[in-house]
Amino acid sequence: METVGQTLDIAWILVCAALVMLMQAGFSCLESGLVRSKNSINVAAKNFADFCLSSVVFWIFGFGLMFGATAGGLFGLSGFFFGEAASPFLMAFFIFQLGFCGTATTIVSGAVSERMRFGGYLVVATIISGVIYPFIGHWVWGSAAGSKPGGWLEQMGFIDFAGSTVVHSVGGWISLAAIIIIGPRIGRFGENAMPIRGHDLPFVTLGVFLLWFGWFGFNGGSTLGLTPDVPKIIVNTTVSGAFGGIVALALTWRLEGRPDVTMIMNGSLAGLVGITASAHIMNPLAAVAIGSIAAVVMYFVTRLLERFEIDDVVGAVPVHLGAGIWGTLAVAIFADPKSWGSGLGRWDQFVVQATGVGATFVWAFGLGFSLLWLVNRWVPLRIDPRGELIGLNVAEHGASTEILDLLTAMDRQRQTNDFSQPIAVEPHTEIGQIAQQYNNVLANKRPRINSVIGSRASKSTSIANSRPIILNSIT
């Protein structure tokens, strides 16, 4: 039987779990808006499927690996097929942690978008949520569900309050591994490179707001109860995110002459990621510093990736890895040593924090790269160029759009030179109305077209080619 105070803690964890769950929607909006429209459905589908998948995996064995009784500080060994006979608190804790696992997993989906196969992505998502993430999670938070002594990093005194390293850096490292393996999108770099833009920035903005909203729970719930620290944690989180956005705004305006919208938002996200390691022990002034610097780190990592021609579609590496590492190290720079609870001096704590960063690099990037490289030999992660060109919406899901249907139908006509049939596009859409006009014209012109084609077939078959969306009058 819980006391009222314990019940309140459970309520708080559940509310925060719901907010963290909604971050999946935030990522989905953010990422599907930042790709070209031809890939938007694929990205959204990945975001949805990976949440389902990581939940299944985490329920079956991820939670047990992460929070079970430790095997030498390396991984847990109890709590698989979660649920039988767990206490209400543990049930709430499970739901909260499930959202964290989903977050680490879904970070990758944006970075690799526009060219990774759906099936390949599901394999990647399984690897993250089932193998990479729960281990690092155990190292840092292994005792959180009560199984002492927990993981080796926490035993060393490593501090990562809500997952700058455990969640965000892990997602960032695997993103980096994946985009190195699959390579940049066609046309992204090289001689005739063009900027590739997102197709729906208001949707991206909504996504960032949803993420920020979710971060109230992500950081606010990581106390695992409604402790007196919670309000301060949320103040720090908000202030860090706000300063991150403003610094990125100033930076991009100054260096590029324009306030780049995506950069402002990634600046805020970087601020939020950065404060995540230490929101419980900072004061707001330190949060201002952490958020501001996180935005600067994000900015320059973005430029660095571009210089190395590493194609991160949504900026997952700068935001989640760059700011994640910064935030993890900042624990030892800005916080009051007494707040650490590790008894270490500032330099020793820094070394411990750096050790955690290094271990995460080895496991998340090293193992992640190796596994993805192996998988890639077995099932290619990257879609074929044709699929990439027509877009993953169609290539992977058969999810065409009105305009694509039309273009396809017209293309068929052009290639066959057969204009005798109207094109069978669904006529009751806006695009369909254009097609209708095309068909009307075809109907009127068919005899003349044929005669024209006939009379000039030898010198110009290109008349067929010249019939694009709208067939015009031919005198």
Place this chain on the structure above:
Amino acid sequence: METVGQTLDIAWILVCAALVMLMQAGFSCLESGLVRSKNSINVAAKNFADFCLSSVVFWIFGFGLMFGATAGGLFGLSGFFFGEAASPFLMAFFIFQLGFCGTATTIVSGAVSERMRFGGYLVVATIISGVIYPFIGHWVWGSAAGSKPGGWLEQMGFIDFAGSTVVHSVGGWISLAAIIIIGPRIGRFGENAMPIRGHDLPFVTLGVFLLWFGWFGFNGGSTLGLTPDVPKIIVNTTVSGAFGGIVALALTWRLEGRPDVTMIMNGSLAGLVGITASAHIMNPLAAVAIGSIAAVVMYFVTRLLERFEIDDVVGAVPVHLGAGIWGTLAVAIFADPKSWGSGLGRWDQFVVQATGVGATFVWAFGLGFSLLWLVNRWVPLRIDPRGELIGLNVAEHGASTEILDLLTAMDRQRQTNDFSQPIAVEPHTEIGQIAQQYNNVLANKRPRINSVIGSRASKSTSIANSRPIILNSIT
């Protein structure tokens, strides 16, 4: 004066009520994304208007019919014009229940979209929220606000925790009645049938995430307090939804060769609907089974409707009715008989559950069908074919779009053969820029066009027809 524990219960109900309210946004995104763009505004408007309308109706008399002192277990008779002198708990309960009424109501809007008149839909929504829903609600949950002995089904021992039957099946049955009465969309079935696609799947994905988020409150709040069961309920809900999605993903990939995005999401929704009847008494393993089977049920009901040429635009019937019935029956299949509290054996409980399903069929489908049929004789529910073709955005709300304005203006020119005036499309849109070019060309060409038309009027008036969006050079 409430104790702190009671206050916490109220807080929990209010939070859950907010989450349930947000499901309205989820339905709106889901449904407006699954229709063609020409109907998207109409669908969103229906979702918004029906929430307002059902709130008004529920406040005036729905709540009283549902939770008032019972008249023979059939309906309630007190609590109309809710509000005077209600306790804080009852106030919170009212808000929570109002969201449920709104959910049952709005389920229909998606199924009937793209061809039902807005006015007709408001009548339908009034019937659901004021007549159909509160009665069934009384039968099953009539005593929830304290008016013993409550409805006849609950007295029999019927179990429907959070509304697999009361909310989802009711919405599903009325959807089925409505789409049978109004018939399929033009071009959906028959010889030249084309698949009709949604126009914004990332928006649909957002909608499903919002629904899932809302389900934390929908199921988590149905204990009407923060009891020790709440965390388990949310675990069950999440696990069932996740497995539903994965099963649907596997099924559609295997049977159709592609992971169908809409199916994955409907699979998760089916899982969520299925567990709703029993989330409080299942263990996670049973939740896995219920969610997985719910997705299978959803899949085959979808195919069944197609075979019978019943046109359910968003899959409301498979998701809310199919999985709702399944979830209601599953109570008697998977739960521990001791958990029922009805003292019945497994078979007897099954019969009671089936009785509830049957009674809901009679009242929601039978009465719903009859009322809609009568309404349809009096005010046709279906829009005329012309309105359906141009889309309900324009036909019902005058809510044109840039491209439609242009097409309309050009059509007018073509029909009148009068090219002497530039078309008056708002020039400062992307589409307007196309129009601008058209006008530029008109300005340059007007004398020549007229002479051309003049010289060839007899042999070809089709020149006018051949001026689609962009007027091209005529040599």
Place this chain on the structure above:
Amino acid sequence: METVGQTLDIAWILVCAALVMLMQAGFSCLESGLVRSKNSINVAAKNFADFCLSSVVFWIFGFGLMFGATAGGLFGLSGFFFGEAASPFLMAFFIFQLGFCGTATTIVSGAVSERMRFGGYLVVATIISGVIYPFIGHWVWGSAAGSKPGGWLEQMGFIDFAGSTVVHSVGGWISLAAIIIIGPRIGRFGENAMPIRGHDLPFVTLGVFLLWFGWFGFNGGSTLGLTPDVPKIIVNTTVSGAFGGIVALALTWRLEGRPDVTMIMNGSLAGLVGITASAHIMNPLAAVAIGSIAAVVMYFVTRLLERFEIDDVVGAVPVHLGAGIWGTLAVAIFADPKSWGSGLGRWDQFVVQATGVGATFVWAFGLGFSLLWLVNRWVPLRIDPRGELIGLNVAEHGASTEILDLLTAMDRQRQTNDFSQPIAVEPHTEIGQIAQQYNNVLANKRPRINSVIGSRASKSTSIANSRPIILNSIT
């Protein structure tokens, strides 16, 4: 050390703060959907940047001006650079209030959209959140953080529960000042005026749902704790919003022959704004009256602005100012005098309420207008007409879209008459596929085009002009 009851209050404030924060997302969706697509990114960026900016300003000095120890009832003088040594309750209160400041600020962004420069808007946002809002906030709520005696209006007995005046009217007055100073959009009024429509109404609908959801916290949290009044407050809020929507629906259908979608939503928003001043002391019947009348006020203020050719893109003035004033006055009309706690009679209370409205007019509109007028002399707030025509997405953020890239590239060709190069539009988009066809045709036709141009250069250079998106066959 807090008691459990106090901890619960803090939890409730934090949850409500999160909901209020999400209203930023609601405004962003609402406003970016109500503008033309060429300005949508700019609007979303403003909504995001002003939240960051107002948070920074409020943290540095806004909170101190508003809630610090009062200087004669006019403004506060402590609590700057918020955070050092604040209690958990005060921390939670800060976050909650920060959302309110952000709301007052962002109301303006919609009204001035489609023609205000981004930089100018940031100045405006700073003025609101740093100067205008905290002063009025201090007058009305100055003692809320414990610094007695608080502001001069609250000492008079002025009642504004959650900000019909403090938040909504302030935002509305500054919106009015700003749109008078910058003037209407090109083409909005005058002889050839065309209606200017929003480009994404389903997104607008989502925004309104998010706002409504946020209002649960906006009003529900303004008790600053989970008091027994909270459920009633939320019932009143919901009922008022629902009736506002239905009244606006009826009104617009009756007066204009169609259910205008935007009006329905603005009706609900007006209902929500109207009840905000008094949700804690009304009964639901009075809430029905307040919400219904708020919608009527909103409707006629909308028409009034149009008559005076004041161009409010999203209806911020009718909704936030019109309904805000109405709601503030309604406190003295509908509430039980005993509930006021001011000891005033009905007429005296009305005078006090009107005094608050007048003082807000003077400070928010008077000072706001003056400051904006001054700023406008120094940095023009309005973008140049060319920027307005091509849209602020491109003009301010370089955030082009696929179709714009194409149009620009084609325009360049036309102006230079040089068709020797294919246009360099990113080829792997839907629009890019159209461009591809164009290029294909160019490739086939180039010799012929050149010869045609050559042979007719004297009599017709317009052939270049006649090449719009798609190059057609030239016989």
